[in-house]
Amino acid sequence: MMCLKTMMVCSLRQQILPILGLLLIIECIISLKLLELRVPSHVPLGTRAELSCSWQLGEHDVLYSVKWYKDGREFFRHVPRDLEPRRKFPLPGVDVETFDTSGGNVTLSPAVLETGGRYRCEVSGERPLFPTVSDHADMLVVVLPDHGPMISGFRSRYRTGDRVQVNCTSGRSRPATQLAWYINGEPAPASAVQSAIDKKTEDLETTSMALDFVVQETDFKKNGLKIKCLATLAPVYWRSNEESALKEKAISNQLLRSSLEDVKVTRADRVLANSAEFTNSWRHVVLLLCSMPNLFLRGLVWFPFFLQEI
Structure with missing residues (x-):
């Protein structure tokens, strides 16, 4: 009986020790x-x-x-x-x-x-x-860009219906910068943004991206239009460049006709004024001659004799 108990204790120890060791390893x-x-x-x-x-x-x-x-x-x-x-x-x-x-x-x-x-x-x-x-x-x-993004092709004035065709170019960097266009502070629609072009020179890259859209009346905010190009190398670099343009008012056909009529009227007035001045000048000459009748008659009498003497 005693041997049986000893064997059971030994067997139990053999089962418990590996479990304790595993628990110890897991705990560590x-x-x-x-x-x-x-x-x-x-x-x-x-x-x-x-x-x-x-x-x-x-x-x-x-x-x-x-x-x-x-x-x-x-x-x-x-x-x-x-x-x-x-x-x-x-x-x-x-x-x-x-x-x-x-x-x-x-x-x-x-x-x-x-x-x-x-x-x-x-x-x-x-x-x-x-x-x-x-x-x-x-x-x-x-490698951060040596300068901020540059915008080219933007005019100082636009009208409704004009076409905006501009380009944004980043400075040389590694890796290439990410460019994004904004119109009046809002992201430009995908249809107006062309795919970016990367150009590699001496392990550095230059990125350019074009913006192309037709100006709508709603694009003008307070009679102005703003575009912005943002260049990023997240999370260490953010630089932007913004350009502004004024709204140029279109001349209507009626206004153009009125302007032409005004020009015609002005020219007619000048012709009439010149004719009146010419008439007044001749009047002055006649009055001068009439004021000296004796001198004029004497001149007519003596003029033939003067010719004979010559």
Whole structure:
């Protein structure tokens, strides 16, 4: 009987121990949690990227290491129990400039094109199980445009029925900027916007997009028309350019006929005025001659004799 009890206890222990061990492993794995990983998705060329990794240890956990990787290659580690707790490893385009005591926050040197890639933070607990958690995020190094978007082809005045044909061109960047058109502050209808054209030069891209529509009476707001081109490289770049035009009033046919009649009347008045001036001039000449009758008659009498003497 005693042997039977002993065998039952031994069998029970053999069943319980694996379960306890499994529970212990699960507890260790669950106790260490990676709370948040912060890696900027877009970093302008020449700026410093800040990486952040936060975690939570269990009640009985002890931190063993924090390691940072870029494209699968380690470039920084923090092991509290080592003689040299924090170490940097050479990697093209990646150099840790500053870091905190936990190793969870690092700042990289000014970004170059090779800095872009996939970054991973890995946190491990102490022996015997060395529970490990990790997460990753991608970073893209961008070259911001050297100038804002430029609008060409826009006039200072428009009438209802006129056709607006303008173009917007961004500065050179990497990657290409996204362009968008607005009319009076509202997104332009898709029918008026043509497809963007990207032109690549020396690894940098220039984007252009045309806007083409016929002006309607409703397009004028307070006798004005406004268009805007917005260039973006989210979430690090927003620049826009806006142009304004005045409403030009159309001349009606009736007004045009009235203007022509006024011109005709004015010309007729000038002809009559000139004729009157001519008549008045001759009147003055006649009156002058009449005022000197003796002189005029003497001239008529002596004039033939004067001719004979000659």
